[in-house]
Amino acid sequence: MSAIRGARERARIEVTAAIKDEARKQLAAEGAAKLSLRAVARELGMVSSALYRYFPSRDDLLTALIVDAYDAVGEAAERAHRAAGESGAPATGLTRWVAVGCAVRAWALAHPHEYALIYGSPVPGYSAPQDTVGPAARVGMVLIAIVEEARRDEGLALPPLPDELRPEAERLAADVAPGLAPAVAAPLVAAWAQLFGLISFEVFGQFNQVVEAREVFFRQAVTELARTVGLLGRRG
């Protein structure tokens, strides 16, 4: 009885995975806008109505792919965070920051279509449900953790906080990183967006015929970016 249920569940998990794999292939070939349950079903030798037992709608399949993608970058970032400094010199906030940035970039270059799904243009007619916000926050959480650790362990100077930004910075700190100084919360969110700006330009082809030594270029840019959140000594 429970063996049967176990087998059923295993089968269900396998089919679900197969559906998502095929959907990811279509994502790469045709883009998220043209993702079609029917085409996925056809490719899997199923009939389209059978897919609805696994995903109640096209949007639910899309949501699953989005959540998977956010989880994948998030995990890459978390792994890089943990691994930083495991071998060799002890990790500083700066080395962790750069390691995480490089890990996110590497994931993006290895999975450009999934990256486009979550950090590119919104899919027309699709609006992300609440389920995506947790996974979407994972990379940001890693960046917050790095800055918090470095502030605790390395005793860094606070950047100045302009008056007109103070209310927003305080709300931001309270909402996304309780315990983090408001003066560093706002630059951190900005650096988060700027990090993905560097990656998006590379993944989406904006650097074609412009930047050639992309690895070293990115490393340098993301290192400089660390300065804005106080992880890099300020030059005079």
Next chain:
Amino acid sequence: MSAIRGARERARIEVTAAIKDEARKQLAAEGAAKLSLRAVARELGMVSSALYRYFPSRDDLLTALIVDAYDAVGEAAERAHRAAGESGAPATGLTRWVAVGCAVRAWALAHPHEYALIYGSPVPGYSAPQDTVGPAARVGMVLIAIVEEARRDEGLALPPLPDELRPEAERLAADVAPGLAPAVAAPLVAAWAQLFGLISFEVFGQFNQVVEAREVFFRQAVTELARTVGLLGRRG
């Protein structure tokens, strides 16, 4: 004779504009991937084959929309560059930089779908022809001009140039901005990408439930960004 040719040309220009307007509406409604010549023709009361007198293929229509969009942001940036300091205090490199950044952001927020077309996910199956690279460079050119002017007029210190970045920085400077110091060329390209990272996160909804006071947040972030290209005094 020439009057007839004039009338014909005028009609041609009008029809071309009508096609692009309708195509832009579809862009907003369905996304670039689903842009369809037939639907455009239907909406205009024409037959699809008639469109081929104006655009030899669907991809050519897409290219025209992309070029128009790049030209529109580019013009917004150039206008802001010229206008900076026309009234009130004389413009510095920093005020120009912020003015241009805000202008690009304003255009993006006013035309999110055209913004997505050029700075979002690549359109599946479409590869941009050479015609797009000139228009695509306009915003970058404005940023380069700002930094060049400021370096000439305000005599700013050069940021350090790490050894491993030197070859790329020199190539970059020679290619995109002859006359600009390599040490500032690389940070400038990075800042260019980071600027659009800030804008893309806002336009694409990544700031939803995160950043609220977006105008002041952006202003502050883009001001800090100016630091990396030497337009803002470095804090100690």
Next chain:
DNA sequence: GTCTATAACGAGATAGAC
């Protein structure tokens, strides 16, 4: 010469009857 309309192709999606 310049344009529009008709018709058609091959490929693919879609809806519904069975």
Next chain:
DNA sequence: GTCTATCTCGTTATAGAC
């Protein structure tokens, strides 16, 4: 689940109006 009739699409060939 299957099959079919009916849509859509990009694109081309052709014929005729101005």
